[in-house]
Amino acid sequence: MSQVTETPSSPVGRERSREVKRAAVLSAARSARTLSRVELSEMTGLSPATLTPLVRDLIAEGYLVERGVAATRTGRPRTLLEFDPRVELVAAVSLAPDGVSCQIADGHGELVASGHRNLDGDAVDIIADVVEDVAAEHLTHLRGVAVAVPGISYKGKVRLAPYVGVVEKRSVGKQLGKRLGVPVVVDNDVNLMVVGEHTAGAARGSDDVMLFHFAEGVGAGLVLDGHVRRGSSGGAGEVGFFPTDGAMGDAGVGSFEARWSARAIADVLAAAGHEPAAQSPVATLVAAARKDEELARYRDEVLAAWGRLVVSCICVVDPGLVLLSGSVADLDEHSFATLEAIVTQGAPSPTKIRRAELGGEAVLHGAVSSALSAAGLLARTAG
Structure with missing residues (x-):
């Protein structure tokens, strides 16, 4: 876990410095899931004085939840902080001839909601609609989307996906990102299958x-x-x-x-x-x-x-x-x-x-992993 060095003459502005420290706290909490303020200070290198307002804000925003007190052999008992993975959600979308399947997963990859819609119109509009519908009241917590397509995808552009009506290049990733306001990964469905099998199969x-x-x-x-x-x-x-x-x-x-x-x-x-x-x-x-x-x-x-x-x-x-x-x-x-x-x-x-091993779930496992990576919530282990 990387640490943030606190110096009185930081070359970055005050707001940027706070963003970096906040990101370090979130990364540490996300990784440990449950930890004390002392452990958080050790993992980030931030002083208790710096941590206190950051933790207070993250509790108010729902990222951190106080979960009781941990007994210690020496010193005062420590209040435990738990990272709530449901404040950072991703959408895994599979585009197929029979329609669009969508799964919403939390920051730990656990399923939150799922849905399906027939492919009976413009693919980008249908994908955006089903993501918004399945995410529903969780939409404000959406951090990233990964879309699996049965064709060639490169830098968000899709071509040679004849079974879903796309042959010429189309900027699916850019169009979806503009509408949903989050990072979007578009990849070949079999690429995501092998990511899923590599991750969990x-x-x-x-x-x-x-x-x-x-x-x-x-x-x-x-x-x-x-x-x-x-x-x-x-x-x-x-x-x-x-x-x-x-x-x-x-x-x-x-x-x-x-x-x-x-x-x-x-x-x-x-x-x-x-x-x-x-x-x-x-x-x-x-x-x-x-x-x-x-x-x-x-x-x-x-x-x-x-x-x-x-x-x-x-x-x-x-x-x-x-x-x-x-x-x-x-x-x-x-x-x-x-x-x-x-x-x-x-x-x-x-x-x-x-x-x-994973059958039809492989592509969605891979899409969840890729969406977490795109949102910066998971270390990239599969490219």
Whole structure:
């Protein structure tokens, strides 16, 4: 914990000096959660005389709450101060073809409220509306927002998100920030999935991991040395554009995802007379393949294509750990073992293959973490 040096001849103005000291007190209280004034003084380097008015103001504003007295072996009992995480809230937003999901979390990442709205109009307006509605009476405590989009995002601008109606560049982050009045992070949904898994899921403790998400589209998120890698223009991980049999993608849809995504699988099943279960064409394929030899061959083709994609990426970045997300969750154990064997046999370097743990919650976990970082409420551990 950094300390503030108090000198009588500070080069900054009085107001700026107070802001720095206030920020140091908040940072210490946020980190410790519960502490005494003596401990607060030790952590910040501020004298009791300086701390007293700052603590008094923060109690009046609701940041700090007095929580009784802590017994000590020597000296007078110390009144404990507790930081209230609900005075600093963030919004995690997931933009998907079926609508906009929003979760409001406090400064400790605990869920406060959630909501969903259909995507039946302008995406930016709908995102802003749902954040304001879900935050409701807590809106004045909102400190940051993170938005997950199924497309390329770079410096708040979104492009190539055809499934939510965005192909050309659009300054989603700037427009939302202007309306909501807080820092806004806009990132690819799979990037946020890998942040979520890295923070609270199957990649905890791993500094190098690549997550592949097979769904309506196909994408990947990459963490190397503990940091998300987005590329020079935000396009890292767009593996849906991996060339298939020499074919290149067009109209914002890559050739690989056009052939091997869950949507493509659903089309093949429909042509074969099998109506996919709701949002689960891979589960339908696995079940049908047990009785239909032609679909069994097609299932094996899907697994081989997915495996080749993963191996190709391992050859380039050597992540050590690969997480498989999305439609992979609908594979039975035999099919998953087949895919795992394809990857482990084809990869040039030792690689662990695991299913992602968080499912649909991964993107929101990652968005909460990113929003906390954007608001300066959390140390950046994932880029």
